[in-house]
Amino acid sequence: xxxxxxxxxxxxxxxxxxxxxxxxxxxxxxxxxxxxxxxxxxxxxxxxxxxxxxxxxxxxxxxxxxxxxxxxxxxxxxxxxxxxxxxxxxxxxxxxxxxxxxxxxxxxxxxxx
Amino acid sequence: xxxxxxxxxxxxxxxxxxxxxxxxxxxxxxxxxxxxxxxxxxxxxxxxxxxxxxxxxxxxxxxxxxxxxxxxxxxxxxxxxxxxxxxxxxxxxxxxxxxxxxxxxxxxxxxxxxxxxxxxxxxxxxxxxxxxxxxxxxxxxxxxxxxxxxxxxxxxxx
Numbered sequence: 650x651x652x653x654x655x656x657x658x659x660x661x662x663x664x665x666x667x668x669x670x671x672x673x674x675x676x677x678x679x680x681x682x683x684x685x686x687x688x689x690x691x692x693x694x695x696x697x698x699x700x701x702x703x704x705x706x707x708x709x710x711x712x713x714x715x716x717x718x719x720x721x722x723x724x725x726x727x728x729x730x731x732x733x734x735x736x737x738x739x740x741x742x743x744x745x746x747x748x749x750x751x752x753x754x755x756x757x758x759x760x761x762x
Numbered sequence: 763x764x765x766x767x768x769x770x771x772x773x774x775x776x777x778x779x780x781x782x783x784x785x786x787x788x789x790x791x792x793x794x795x796x797x798x799x800x801x802x803x804x805x806x807x808x809x810x811x812x813x814x815x816x817x818x819x820x821x822x823x824x825x826x827x828x829x830x831x832x833x834x835x836x837x838x839x840x841x842x843x844x845x846x847x848x849x850x851x852x853x854x855x856x857x858x859x860x861x862x863x864x865x866x867x868x869x870x871x872x873x874x875x876x877x878x879x880x881x882x883x884x885x886x887x888x889x890x891x892x893x894x895x896x897x898x899x900x901x902x903x904x905x906x907x908x909x910x911x912x913x914x915x916x917x918x919x920x
Contacts, residue, residue, distance in 0.1 A: 752799035
């Protein structure tokens with residue numbers, strides 16, 4: 650998935666900033682415009698655009714322009730998407746079965762056999 | 763716009779539980795028990811839960827995540843063998859969007875010190891799945907871990 654050390658350097662550089670990680674977290678919920686990405690951040694629009702440029706150069710994010718609106722999305726969704734979905738679903742069930750384990754343990758305490 | 767897609771996958775999760783077989787099966791088959799571990803979900807808000815545990819019976823679990831987005835689980839039970847096997851079909855929706863359709867098989871057997879439970883899910887992920895406005899835990903946990911890792915990496919340098 651990661652082509653070279655240079656790509657890796659770019660990706661880690663892109664992720665080394667809290668605002669950019671916030672943008673990735675937001676894009677994890679679906680595509681967003683510059684305005685939507687800027688909204689939770691207390692920074693000027695040129696700064697937001699600079700962050701988005703760094704993210705796009707890293708290959709983590711890509712953008713498309715439709716009319717006047719440029720929409721950003723996670724590039725990683727396109728790569729190995731099914732593997733990520735399976736991991737998400739597994740994480741969900743693992744957490745659920747942890748609660749089952751916990752439920753059974755508590756039930757034992759409250760119902761002496 | 764997302765193009766229609768249907769991606770198939772199978773996932774298997776095996777667990778050893780410290781409770782006897784009959785109690786483990788009871789946790790799946792009794793609505794009040796199942797609600798407690800299945801529907802209650804950290805800081806997510808439970809909206810509606812119901813279970814009619816018999817072949818042809820349905821189960822629903824509607825919760826709102828921390829952004830207020832509806833996660834709707836609707837299942838229909840197909841095959842039930844007490845203390846041995848449960849087979850059900852379920853769909854997941856985020857808001858109005860169906861993100862997956864699945865066939866799940868849960869098998870149980872008595873094992874030393876408890877119960878061996880094997881959960882097998884054959885799933886079809888639909889139309890981009892997580893891209894459709896989803897905030898799924900896996901993504902959050904993944905990014906959270908990465909953030910922790912990066913913060914640890916940063917601290918000795920500064």
